[in-house]
Amino acid sequence: MMRWLQPAHVGREIRFKLMDLGYGARLLARLLWMAGPAFRRGRLVAEQVHFLGNHSLAIIVVSGLFVGFVLGLQGYYILQRYGSSEALGLMVALSLVRELGPVVAALLFAGRAGTSLTAGIGLMKAGEQLAAMEMMAVDPVRRVLAPRFWAGVITMPLLAAVFSAVGIVGGWLVGVVLIGVDPGAFWSQMQSGVDVWADVGNGLIKSLVFGVTVTFVALLQGFECQPTPEGVSRATTRTVVMSSLAVLGLDFVLTAMMFSI
Amino acid sequence: MQRSKIDVWVGLFVLVGAAAILFLALQAGNLLTLSLAPTYTVSAEFDNIGGLKPKAAVKSAGVVVGRVKAISLDGTTYRARVDIDLDEGVKFPADTSAKILTAGLLGEQYIGLEAGYKEEPLKSGDKITQTQSAIVLESLIGQFLYNKAADAGQADTGSGESK
Numbered sequence: 001m002m003r004w005l006q007p008a009h010v011g012r013e014i015r016f017k018l019m020d021l022g023y024g025a026r027l028l029a030r031l032l033w034m035a036g037p038a039f040r041r042g043r044l045v046a047e048q049v050h051f052l053g054n055h056s057l058a059i060i061v062v063s064g065l066f067v068g069f070v071l072g073l074q075g076y077y078i079l080q081r082y083g084s085s086e087a088l089g090l091m092v093a094l095s096l097v098r099e100l101g102p103v104v105a106a107l108l109f110a111g112r113a114g115t116s117l118t119a120g121i122g123l124m125k126a127g128e129q130l131a132a133m134e135m136m137a138v139d140p141v142r143r144v145l146a147p148r149f150w151a152g153v154i155t156m157p158l159l160a161a162v163f164s165a166v167g168i169v170g171g172w173l174v175g176v177v178l179i180g181v182d183p184g185a186f187w188s189q190m191q192s193g194v195d196v197w198a199d200v201g202n203g204l205i206k207s208l209v210f211g212v213t214v215t216f217v218a219l220l221q222g223f224e225c226q227p228t229p230e231g232v233s234r235a236t237t238r239t240v241v242m243s244s245l246a247v248l249g250l251d252f253v254l255t256a257m258m259f260s261i
Numbered sequence: 262m263q264r265s266k267i268d269v270w271v272g273l274f275v276l277v278g279a280a281a282i283l284f285l286a287l288q289a290g291n292l293l294t295l296s297l298a299p300t301y302t303v304s305a306e307f308d309n310i311g312g313l314k315p316k317a318a319v320k321s322a323g324v325v326v327g328r329v330k331a332i333s334l335d336g337t338t339y340r341a342r343v344d345i346d347l348d349e350g351v352k353f354p355a356d357t358s359a360k361i362l363t364a365g366l367l368g369e370q371y372i373g374l375e376a377g378y379k380e381e382p383l384k385s386g387d388k389i390t391q392t393q394s395a396i397v398l399e400s401l402i403g404q405f406l407y408n409k410a411a412d413a414g415q416a417d418t419g420s421g422e423s424k
């Protein structure tokens with residue numbers, strides 16, 4: 001029972017964790033370095049964009065629409081207390097573009113696309129396909145991981161932008177069409193309050209960082225998993241948990257960096 | 262066949278994403294109001310700018326004619342120096358005056374320009390000398406209370422003399 005607290009055991013755990021960290025950092029560096037080779041074989045990247053992006057579009061659009069609906073209702077409820085319901089458009093647009101768009105799209109992306117990346121690579125590993133590739137002198141990192149990684153990095157900002165845009169339309173539907181906020185004030189307040197670089201641009205940078213994070217976590221978990229059915233299922237769970245936590249934590253850091261000044 | 266089909270869908274996806282970014286920039290953002298028209302810069306010094314921020318509107322008769330470019334504190338006079346970009350197409354007389362105004366009761370602050378009567382126009386690098394500071398609520402209330410107290414004191418002494 002006390003074995004857990006023995007210094008040798010603790011030291012071993014720390015050493016293994018450090019090894020994992022070092023391996024992850026090395027893999028990330030290799031993937032980033034492989035931008036050139038990945039895009040020279042653009043067809044592989046395009047296939048993955050189709051798999052990650054097009055198939056995630058439905059859930060992103062529907063979620064964005066409903067988040068926009070809710071923001072419209074809740075925002076109107078709060079703003080009309082202060083007699084400034086015309087600012088509804090501004091509130092919906094700012095909260096979507098700066099915060100909810102990148103974060104919620106990244107969480108959905110982790111659930112929809114990250115899990116399938118992990119499971120796919122985990123099964124390749126369990127079926128010894130990756131080992132077979134190495135036997136044929138094909139680098140699995142270059143052939144399997146790099147196209148998926150770069151496809152995820154491309155896809156995430158586009159999905160976040162779609163989410164924000166659809167959410168604003170949702171807020172417009174509830175605010176202007178349903179409740180009857182003045183449409184001119186809705187759009188003009190939004191346009192005067194949302195800055196292209198400070199708000200839209202930083203939101204895109206955020207979603208780019210989240211794209212790197214979620215895709216990398218998913219790939220690492222799949223690549224590192226135990227090649228057994230339980231191992232793959234554990235890795236898939238870890239992908240969702242770790243990438244969601246990483247996205248939320250990074251979001252705080254990025255927001256503090258970008259918007260505090 | 263298979264290949265071109267996937268390419269079409271990927272192209273469509275990228276197009277939808279780009280359209281969303283464009284929508285955010287043009288319809289939700291202010292890319293269109295960032296006018297690329299040539300401007301000239303003048304400066305103005307205020308005792309107190311209140312809550313004025315860079316990029317705030319500069320209006321004359323309610324029409325936007327420019328934007329606040331930069332705000333800094335003058336090290337020698339300890340007044341706020343505001344640099345203003347004005348549209349090249351609008352010429353103001355040299356004795357134009359500037360005020361800091363508030364849109365609505367709690368709205369954002371902007372600069373209002375009132376044209377003067379001089380013949381020669383305001384040129385790039387010129388300084389607007391006649392300025393009126395932002396109204397700070399605390400000092401307004403302070404002044405009101407001070408006047409009230411002064412009135413009360415006067416009334417007291419007045420009644421005392423009459424007795």
